[in-house]
Amino acid sequence: MAAGGPAAMDDGDEKGGLRTALGGLTTRGRSFLAAGIAAAVCAYVLGQADLLRVGLLLSVLPLLCVMVLVRTRYRVTGTRRLTPSRVPAGTEARVHLRVENVSRVPTGLLMLQDRVPYVLGPRPRFVLDRMEAGGRREVSYRVRSDLRGRYPLGPLQLRLSDPFGMCELTRSFSAHDTLVVIPRTEPLPPVRLAGEAPGYGEGRQRSLALAGDDDVIPRGYRHGDDLRRVHWRSTARYGELMVRREEQPQRARCTVLLDTRRHAYQGAGPDSAFEWAVSGAASALTHMLERGFAVRLLTDDGTSVPGEGTGGFAGSAQESAEQAGLMLDTLAVVGHSGGGGLSRAYDVLRGGSEGLLIAFFGDLDEEQAAVAARMRQRSGGAVAFVLDSADWGQGDLPPAGSGTASEERLRLLRDAGWTVLAVRPGTGLADYWRQAGHQGAERASAWPVAGGGTTGFSGGWS
Known part of the structure; x- marks a missing residue:
């Protein structure tokens, strides 16, 4: 896809006037001009005509190069193309640049430079040989970031130089483009989660x-x-x-809840607890969309993505790709919230219909654990991945008794019906996802049914 439209550059416009050109004198050009003025002054003082001629030559040469650049008119267009424009963290993207001379005058030596944030790598520079009238040149470079985010690319710059290297003029195009670095995602195993219904469901998930x-x-x-x-x-x-x-099938629903409270996480960087939670939320919502679920992303401040349709879910299965892109773009720039609790997210879930709830929590105190426990009442099934600061602290010793307090809060969630997993550094989401399936199966097999015995739970594969 074309990430940047063509932009024209005219080196003979008012912006490239004499004053701008004089400001573009290189070190060589300034040295020649200074030496020429000094020689002319010495020739006048000493009365040396030959030295005066040398001084005039040294002074006129850089000024002549400036006038040539000012008088020379170039019409150049530039285009930038990203492949792809959305990449996971740690993955390379290629940027293709195309420069075309649309004037009838051939260009001189050109230096092409593109502005990129330092996190994407060094600033790319290319030297382009003389470009004939109507000619074009294509170059490319790679960018890569281990940090998610939205990074601007551009503007593209061309630097013109005279054959003697006395003067350089820089012209910038106006087009900017954006590279979106989304969180890393990992494939999840096809396990069955407690309370889960299949993507197009049976029984209550199908309207006859x-x-x-x-x-x-x-x-x-x-x-x-x-x-x-x-x-x-x-x-x-x-x-x-x-x-x-x-029969009118109804898409089963799934809400992915991401806790973004600042004080719920410790550390920063690609290997921090918060980045693990963001990556886990991206993996979970992508996996559930692939299984045919209507998925929404919910944060602790009550913000819902995509935010359209009934209850904030997408309206049809055909929107899954667009919905996934929108949620991943949101996760690419999500940061810590200033709120102190999960009450606003609970208010959103309290008014919704039944569905699977997958939550990624940071450190939970007693109050927030109680709020999280109440979320289970409105959900058909709930799985919580808890990242305790005592396990993810970087260099700080956990306070005394913190392990016992954490176990009590996890037990509170389990008593409310949650499938709870304590996440520790160094383990991928796929392993915890598999454990969640095993715990859900054990919980379902223990449910009593009328007439005695136990029964498994109905539901599809996630």
């Missing part, structure tokens, strides 16, 4: 068109309808061919 012959809402026959779906009683009543409506 009829419940019996007396509870039929027929519609008119359309070309291509199966004749086996003809409802003869309605056909006789209305005097035209009527058919039963098809």
